[in-house]
Amino acid sequence: MAYPADRRCVVIKADVHLARDGFTLDVQFQADGPVLGVFGPSGAGKTTLINLIAGLEQPQRGSITLGTQPLFDSTQNVNVPTHRRRVGVVFQEHRLFPHYSVTGNLLYAARGGGGELDRIVALLKLVPLLSRRINQLSGGERQRIALGRALLSKPQLLLLDEPLASLDLRLRRQIIPYLRRVRDELRVPIVYVSHDLTEILQLTDQLLIIERGRSVGCGRYGEIVHTDAVLSVVHDRGMNNVLAARVIEHKADDGVSVLEIGPSEQGGPTGRLFAPLCAAEVGATVSISIRPWDIALAAAPVSGVSILNQVRGTVQRCTGHERRMLVDVNIGAPLIVEISRRSATTLNIQAGTPIVCLIKSHSVQYVGAPSLGSVS
Amino acid sequence: MTPEEWSALLLSLRVALWSMAIMLVPGIACAALLARKKFPGKVILDAAIHLPLVLPPVVVGYVLLLSLGRHGWLGGWLYNSLHIEIAFTWKAAAIASAVMGFPLLVRAVRLAMELVDPRLEQAARTLGARPWRVFATITLPLALPGVLTGMVLAFARSLGEFGATITFAGNIEGVSRTLPSAIYTYTQVPGGDGPAMRLMLISIALSFAALIASELCSRWLTRRIGAAS
Numbered sequence: 001m002a003y004p005a006d007r008r009c010v011v012i013k014a015d016v017h018l019a020r021d022g023f024t025l026d027v028q029f030q031a032d033g034p035v036l037g038v039f040g041p042s043g044a045g046k047t048t049l050i051n052l053i054a055g056l057e058q059p060q061r062g063s064i065t066l067g068t069q070p071l072f073d074s075t076q077n078v079n080v081p082t083h084r085r086r087v088g089v090v091f092q093e094h095r096l097f098p099h100y101s102v103t104g105n106l107l108y109a110a111r112g113g114g115g116e117l118d119r120i121v122a123l124l125k126l127v128p129l130l131s132r133r134i135n136q137l138s139g140g141e142r143q144r145i146a147l148g149r150a151l152l153s154k155p156q157l158l159l160l161d162e163p164l165a166s167l168d169l170r171l172r173r174q175i176i177p178y179l180r181r182v183r184d185e186l187r188v189p190i191v192y193v194s195h196d197l198t199e200i201l202q203l204t205d206q207l208l209i210i211e212r213g214r215s216v217g218c219g220r221y222g223e224i225v226h227t228d229a230v231l232s233v234v235h236d237r238g239m240n241n242v243l244a245a246r247v248i249e250h251k252a253d254d255g256v257s258v259l260e261i262g263p264s265e266q267g268g269p270t271g272r273l274f275a276p277l278c279a280a281e282v283g284a285t286v287s288i289s290i291r292p293w294d295i296a297l298a299a300a301p302v303s304g305v306s307i308l309n310q311v312r313g314t315v316q317r318c319t320g321h322e323r324r325m326l327v328d329v330n331i332g333a334p335l336i337v338e339i340s341r342r343s344a345t346t347l348n349i350q351a352g353t354p355i356v357c358l359i360k361s362h363s364v365q366y367v368g369a370p371s372l373g374s375v376s
Numbered sequence: 377m378t379p380e381e382w383s384a385l386l387l388s389l390r391v392a393l394w395s396m397a398i399m400l401v402p403g404i405a406c407a408a409l410l411a412r413k414k415f416p417g418k419v420i421l422d423a424a425i426h427l428p429l430v431l432p433p434v435v436v437g438y439v440l441l442l443s444l445g446r447h448g449w450l451g452g453w454l455y456n457s458l459h460i461e462i463a464f465t466w467k468a469a470a471i472a473s474a475v476m477g478f479p480l481l482v483r484a485v486r487l488a489m490e491l492v493d494p495r496l497e498q499a500a501r502t503l504g505a506r507p508w509r510v511f512a513t514i515t516l517p518l519a520l521p522g523v524l525t526g527m528v529l530a531f532a533r534s535l536g537e538f539g540a541t542i543t544f545a546g547n548i549e550g551v552s553r554t555l556p557s558a559i560y561t562y563t564q565v566p567g568g569d570g571p572a573m574r575l576m577l578i579s580i581a582l583s584f585a586a587l588i589a590s591e592l593c594s595r596w597l598t599r600r601i602g603a604a605s
Contacts (some may be wrong), residue, residue, distance in 0.1 A: 056498050082501040083510075095499040099517050099601045108513075109503030153503045 011189040012036070012157060016052055016062035016072075025049065025059075025213040031191070035183055037200035038193040040210040041237060046193045047092070049210070050161045053191065054089050055082035066157055088155030088188075090163045094142035096134050102145055103130050109153030120148045123185060124178055140171035144178060151186065158182070158190045164199060176202050176287075176368045197234060201242035202287045202368050205334075209233050222334045226319040226326055241290045242367060243333045245273065247280050256308065256361050259288065261333050271332045274308040275364035287368035292338035294363035297327065298356045299347055309359040318349050325349070329357055381571055383550050384558035385578060391466060391541075391554055392534035395473035396527055399481055403530075404523065407485035408511065428540075429479045437472055437543025444471065444544070468545035469552050473537045477530030484529060488522020489515060518601055521594040528590035532583045555579050 015028040025045040029036075040046050051057040053064060053071070061074040066087070071080045096105050106126075110117060121127055124144050129137060137145065143163050150158060160179070164172040176199070183190060183203060194200050200207065205221040209230050217230035224230045225239070245259035256274045273288075280286050301310050313331035325344040327337040335357060339349075349355070377385075406425055410418065428436050444451040445463040454460040462468050492515050500510045516523070538556040545552035547561060559575045562568030 054502050056501070082498075083504050083506050085502075086504065087502060089499070089502040091495070091499065093495070095495055097496060097500075097514060108500070109505070149503065 011067065012053070012191065013065040014049075014053065014062070016049075016059040016064060018048065018052065018057070018059040018062075023048075023213060025052075027208075027210060027213070027215045029208045029215055029218040031189075031206060031208065031218075033189075033204060033206035034187070035190045035192055035204035035206065037204045037207045038191060038210065039197055039200055039207055040195065040233065042195055043212075044210045045213040046195070046210060047161055050089065050159050050191070050193055053157070054087050054159060055080065055085050086154070086156045087159060088150030088153050088157070089159045089161065090143065090146050090150050092162045092165050094139075094146045094166075096142055096145060096149070098134055100134075102126075102132055102134065102137070105134070105145055105149050106152055108149060116152060116154075120151050123181055124148050138171070139167050140174055143167065143175060147178065147182070151182065151188065155188060158188045160190060160192045162194050164194070164196075172199065173368050179203055195237070197238040198240045198242055198289055198367050201240060201289075222328055222336060225336060226317065226328075228321055231321055231326070239292060239336075241292060241295075241335050243288050243290070243335075245275075245286055245288050247278070247282050247284050247286060248272065249282060250277060252277060259286070259364075261288075261331065271311045271313075273311065273359065273364060274361040275366075276362055278366055280366075286366055289365045289367045290335070290359060290363055292326070292336045294359065295335065295337045296358040297329075297337060297339060297343070297347060297349070298358055301356055302358065305358070306360075307358045308361045309357070309364075311357045311359065313355055313357055315349055315351055315353040315355050317351055318344065320344075327355075329355055331357060377574060378571065380549060381558065381575060384553055384555050384575065387466060387469075387550070387553065388535055388555040391469045391473055392531050394467075394470035395477060395534045396531055398470060399474040399478050399530065400527070403478060403481040403526065404485055404516070407482045407489055407526075408515070410482070411486045411489035412515070425482050426479045428476050433476060433537070433539025434543050436475055437540035440468070440472060440475065440540065440544040444468070463544060464546040464548065464552060466545070466552055469537075469541045469554055472540040472544045473534035474530075476537050476540055477533040480529040480533055481526040484522050484526030485519060486522075488519035488525075491522075492518045520601070521597045524590055524594050524597065528586050532586050535579060535582055535586075 011031055013030045016025065018025040023045070025048050027045070027049055038046050038049065048057065052059055055071065058079060059072065059074070063073040064071045070076065070078045071085055072078060097108065100108065106117060106120070121130070124147060126144060126148055129141055129145065134142070147163070164175055167175065180203060182188060192200055192203055201221065207218070207221050207224065208215060209217040209224065211233050216233060217224035217227055225234060243261050245261045248258040248260050250257045255277050257276070257278050259273045259275050261271050261273060275288060278286065311331045313329040313335065316328040316330050316334070318325060318327045320341060323341065325339050325341055327339060327344070327349055329335045329337055337357065406421070410422055441463055442448050446452060446455050446461065451462055454462065462471065496518070497510050497514050500514045505513065536556060538560065541552065541554060542557055547553050547557045553561065555575055555578065559572050559579070562572035562575070
């Protein structure tokens with residue numbers, strides 16, 4: 001495999017400027033995680049950024065570096081043409097070639113021979129689709145083929161430009177596990193663009209936030225969300241906590257399922273959560289979301305309340321923004337909690353304070369289909 | 377049919393096929409340039425290609441004669457150094473037909489190429505396809521119905537070409553007397569009504585068949601290509 005062995009290296013670095021009628025894009029960022037999520041409202045310049053990285057558009061000035069290879073540099077007169085950038089793109093619309101078969105599309109860029117095809121076909125479960133015609137595929141199936149086609153070109157970087165935007169909710173949920181598989185098993189660095197924060201957070205917590213053509217923040221979600229600029233962009237656009245959890249058991253009579261979250265990457269404690277009864281099998285990993293304002297904090301466990309979840313954690317950080325306070329709590333996984341300034345003062349919340357998070361079971365939402373497991 | 381009539385029919389077919397062979401590659405190239413590229417002088421190229429459509433055919437024939445005739449700048453060189461004679465041969469008829477049919481071919485191909493979704497070409501580029509491969513595997517195949525339409529139009533135009541042909545290639549029996557020239561000749565002699573009528577019917581049938589064949593072909597291609605998105 002020609003994919004970078006160390007996926008923690010600096011994968012992409014960009015500092016670009018592009019101005020065209022009525023729109024200016026000025027973005028600087030550096031990404032070194034396996035997946036960089038690019039979030040911003042519609043019209044923020046997300047697709048333009050993708051086009052710049054892929055070489056489908058040129059910035060007026062700036063530079064884009066992939067690994068150690070400069071793709072574009074206006075000072076050095078470097079502009080690697082699209083077909084030599086080895087940057088795979090899955091577009092918003094599938095862009096499959098209508099005059100090719102499914103296999104023809106997959107093999108259009110295939111490098112590495114038939115073994116590679118078998119591997120991608122297995123990874124994305126494409127076998128039943130191979131004999132069909134493009135016009136006989138559903139939207140989700142088309143995007144899976146488009147993903148497979150891009151992967152078969154052995155890209156050094158995979159750009160996903162709102163690949164789920166044209167799909168309905170049910171199909172979206174079906175695709176995300178495949179993206180996770182690509183992330184975990186192929187180790188291709190991914191730039192994932194979306195205007196749906198919850199969707200991005202299912203894949204990564206490394207974010208680049210852009211608004212009106214400017215980068216307002218880049219880094220780990222739990223950190224950058226504490227800046228006013230980022231908070232103002234994400235707060236009313238689906239700010240959320242997305243956690244991976246394992247299904248421990250179903251209590252059908254009580255109408256709840258028991259989930260286990262964590263352990264966190266820091267090796268912190270694991271916590272158990274009651275959540276609405278779900279259909280996922282016991283042992284399956286699911287993605288859940290909890291809105292920051294649906295979580296209450298208490299100094300000690302509370303008795304005599306209907307709230308089922310009282311999860312112990314430690315305050316990591318606490319910042320004030322106009323009327324509200326954002327509190328980072330580590331409960332085995334990082335959790336962002338939004339409370340009023342008054343509450344924060346009353347509880348005397350500071351970094352290091354042990355705290356109990358009160359979460360109604362019905363504030364826990366399932367946001368994705370269960371993981372697919374791994375391909376042996 | 378008399379041998380003279382047969383020879384006119386076969387010559388016409390040969391001239392039409394050769395004229396298509398001559399113009400196909402440059403026609404597609406010009407169409408691609410006009411459909412996809414921006415360059416200085418694009419308007420001039422566009423106008424130059426369309427000129428034969430609006431000029432009197434005799435003028436086109438005369439220009440060809442002046443340049444490719446034995447005393448022309450190019451024709452003279454061809455004759456003196458390579459001993460190739462073009463004017464007043466069937467080759468001249470093919471060239472005259474090609475020049476006259478060229479704008480029809482280019483227009484049809486260009487239109488079809490402009491309808492090819494550039495986003496598919498972008499996708500191909502991100503998959504590592506060089507520009508020529510993008511053209512050969514995406515643009516051209518998807519524009520194929522238009523190429524076919526253009527070829528048939530040019531073929532039919534070639535079967536009917538008269539003015540430029542008679543000026544540049546003459547009206548020599550067995551050499552450059554194509555169907556239209558033959559019909560014209562028969563109408564000029566006493567007792568030529570019968571042969572003229574026969575050749576006229578053949579002309580109509582040929583053109584008609586070509587148009588129907590192209591329509592069927594183009595439908596089949598469009599079904600193969602287009603139904604997807």
